[in-house]
Amino acid sequence: MRVCARRRSRTLRLWLLIVFLSLHLLVVSLVLSIYHTSCELHSYPGIQTSISFSVQNASASTSTMTAAGSDTQEVEMDGTADDLAKLEALYSHPLYNLPTPPLPDVNPILRLSANEDDYDPILWNASAETHPPWLRFHLGISRWQMYQHKDPNLSALTQQMASHRIVSAVQKSGGTQLKLVMSFPNYGQTLFKPMKQERHEETNVNLYYFSDFERHNAEIAAFHLDKILGFRRVPPVVGRLVNVIKEIKDITTDHKLVTTFFTSPVGNACFYGQCSYYCSTEHAICGRPLKIEGSMAAMLPDLSLAPRRSWRSPWRRSYSRSKLAQWETDSNYCDSIKKTPPYDRGTRLVDLIDMSILDFLMSNMDRHHYETFEKFGNDTFLIHFDNGRAFGRHSNDEPSILAPLVQCCRVRRSTLLRLHLLSLQSYRMSDVMRASLSQDPLAVVAPLLTEQHLSALDRRLETVIQTIQDCLQQHQHHSDVIHDDIDFTRHLKNSARI
């Protein structure tokens, strides 16, 4: 009897061991399949080695590419297909499909019940087939992002902004440079920023960031870059050729704007509008002879429906030619910011650092304020709009833009993993940006960003990764630097359930 019982318990123990081992194997294979490209980053001590390895990879491939050149069209075509394949692979990567935290509320963003007595009850949701794309975009804005990953509405929205009949064009008040709000027959609206300089022109080094020209291609490129970084915090932007006479002068109801139209000595249709910077005949916006390039940004819901709050950036520049801001002189600046609401809790600080990484990559020094949707309180994403002063110089990197990261040494884990991914040859940032920008309608006129700007992105990405690596070396615990926004255990449990 006793022998029998002992044999039974041994068999049971053997079974338990087999079950344990197979579960272990299952978990290991799941981890490897989910994070195959960045698996070294899982174990904190490995972070540094894996980053430097990938950076070496990226720079090696840059030199190979430069050496190879692209003389024949065939090579160029292959390059385009390769880039598009990389972009597709990037967006299929699990790091772009991370589950968002559970929503504390399920209401759509729009405040539609202000005067319930006066209005019909509305049953709107983002997926209703009959809604125009702009309304679906508004209804799809969530607490965590402007639009969903692989949002099926995005191409319909950008297509309409790029081609729909313009029925109204009026100047937008606020801001420093000329911009127009354009309306479509289906009540959709866009913010139009006209081309002010050629793509290859670098910003004059003697211009302060606050008097730099706004660039239409920077608005377009910022939308693509923010999407490639996996943030999805810029409202959709698309390029368009606009007829200065038929699509602005003939239809505008803006009397002040009308008085600023003229024909240039070479017969081009021009206008300059009214604003505080560059609205003069010397800085006129001219067609060639009639059409002008511009960026069309999807307008956010009206402030009466979705009020927004504007926040002064703690790392705002002084906007003076002589004064320095506090963050430029105080080495403990971040310590005090970390204790100041709303940066003292939640994700606000790491979100601000995400924004500074985006700005450093595209060299935007003009992030004085940022906005959030009031309805979502403090736990929400930061709206990354007004990117017109980005991509001004490709030959220079501006280290001070990274000050929030350098001074606070904090970064979201998901951001670090995606940056790491984009530094690898198979998802290289310049290649996926080239592919993404090639989908804009204005790419047929000329590439939205020159090759110099694209390679500046790779170079700056190395700097960001190196900065994080330095932070990790300076801190005893990795958790001091890495804000762990990816709950691996929950992820694994979910995968195991499937």
Ligand SMILES: Nc1ncnc2c1ncn2[C@@H]1O[C@H](COP(=O)(O)OP(=O)(O)OP(=O)(O)O)[C@@H](O)[C@H]1O
């Ligand atoms: N897509 C949009 N939808 C709705 N409102 C917008 C959009 N883009 C910008 N705005 C609003 O218009 C204001 C001015 O736009 P923007 O910041 O692009 O112009 P600007 O001339 O660069 O301004 P500034 O000189 O103050 O930086 C913004 O602060 C924002 O409130």
Ligand SMILES: [Mn+2]
């Ligand atoms: Mn601006």
